[in-house]
Amino acid sequence: MRQITLAKAVNEAIAEEMRRDPSVFVIGEDVAEAGTPFKVLSGLVEEFGTGRVVDTPISEPGFMGLAVGAAMTGTRPVVDLMFGDFLFLVMDQLCNQAAKAHYMSGGKISVPLVLRTNLGATRRSAAQHSQSLHALVAHVPGLKVALPSSAYEAKGLMKTAIRDDNPVVIFEDKLMYQDKAEVPEEEYLIPFGVANVLREGGDVTLIGTSSMVQVCLAAADLLAADGISAEVIDPRTLVPLDEATLIASARKTGRAIVVDEGHQSYGVTAELAARIAEKAFYHLDAPVLRMGAMDVPVPFSPALEDLTVPTPAAVAEAAARICRGELVHAA
């Protein structure tokens, strides 16, 4: 099968949906001729024109709000937010307006928009261009949240997001744009709320999101060398969440570690760990561990930045210790 990059997969997904549905359009900063700083959208403006690939001023709250109104009235905007860190700029329009309109109107208004943005540290971009803020939006009822972990996932989840009648926030890992994976030529969609079990195992469950799926798979390889069999699961979407698959795996293995690149405190790892602790408690042989990004602003210096995110070695070490029955406190 052909292999394409994650950037190309996202580009294909959006282009296919724009061909299929004339109400889909892209809006954001430097999305047209520039094709975004990561060149994810290159070529779209040539095919669809500036009427549907809309360059905006540097006004994140403005174009976010405009997209909410456009979505309410019959179009399907794909909003391009250049860095996930800029979520803080659009919080009112995303969380007070888009997320609540359907509920507040008793189901009469819907907001079918996609906010595509990114996450991920270790790009030496410092604290305002490196955050992984998906927990923030997963906290707000009314938003769906998708975290693709490969080119294949990115294409299938993006197409589902564009067809969804709710506001969907989709986070791509900005370090994975050039990573290739097998992506079929023929059309496919990946449904929301269905976790992906990437590797089966019996000793410990490793739950990873986005780029942390690769970290968990690498950790599983390290563990296999030590004779420990790890199951690796990608939830794919935080909202809706396929809780059943996570719980079933934790019940089977009796041990679970949740790995995510958001800050560890009050984050995604805490939520998933709590659900497993509540619903698999009597099957557990060890506390469920959380491994998130260090609770510090992301530092610039490579010497410091690399310390802040979970690594395969750290995940494997924690997993090995709980499998040996050692008491482990998450950092």
Next chain:
Amino acid sequence: MADPTPTRNAEDYLRMYRQMVRIRAFEDQANQLYLSAKMPGLTHMYSGEEAVAVGICEALEVTDRITSTHRGHGHCVAKGAEFQAMFCELLGKQEGYCRGKGGSMHIADQSNGNLGANAIVGGSMGIATGAAFTARMLGRDDVAVCFFGDGATAQGLMYEVMNMAALWSLPVIYACENNGYSEYTRTEEIAAGQILDRARAFGIEAHRVDGQDVLAVNALAASLVQRARRGEGPFFIELMTYRYHGHHVGDINRDYYRARDEETLWKTERDPILLFRDWLTREGVATEDELEAVQDEVSRDAEAAVRYALEAAYPDPSEVDMHVYTDIPHALA
């Protein structure tokens, strides 16, 4: 009163009059519901500003969109909403426009193009601009009107979306209801320079109009709506008006920021309904008796709607996790 739009006839005038009277009657009933502790929460009265909502909405088609504010009952009525579903919404009843989930500050009536009141001051400016974007993108000639108060002109979002609306010639009309007060503060204390100049800085054609004169408002709105449909937008209107009540129904002891004499002066000399009533009788459009009959009929309608809403059912508890998502019947199931 200004010269009317030439195409208007007696039927149009009487409909405008009735709509203004309906807003006043609605607000009088809502205020009583609050004072008698029958309404959950609180609400913000539109009384005194009727000529603004009616003058503008009478220039719109049902397919045109509006966005409204926390002081939004007037816009909702003027855009075509019915009393019964509105009072049900204010009382949190299932038959409300939003099934009781929005209440006064979020009342929306999609069927008449009202995209909703908004409890974030200035929060709907992007939404109205986006509605205009849809019209342009899909090749429709719909217009969007964004209602907001003088207080909202202090929000940054307004300048971001006016910039885009001007760059892209979007069919949106920004209607600033300047009632002289930004919550509990006089507007001159929060607004530097002239509000109109802010729109003009983006090259947007901006007008100031007497917001107590429904014919002046309507004539201006009709002309701008027509031009916006032809792609000449956006436009900005500052409507000079006055709110009779405090910031909200509970803001009763307000002498510290506003003189009672000032309120009395506006209510007696500048009331939009009395001014229009005088014009209608003077011009021979209707007699005092006929206008009185309209008032009585509207009052009876409002009373009946309140009685109905008070007796109406609350939403079933199973509704609490419905409508969180379009495709998940119960979000917590």
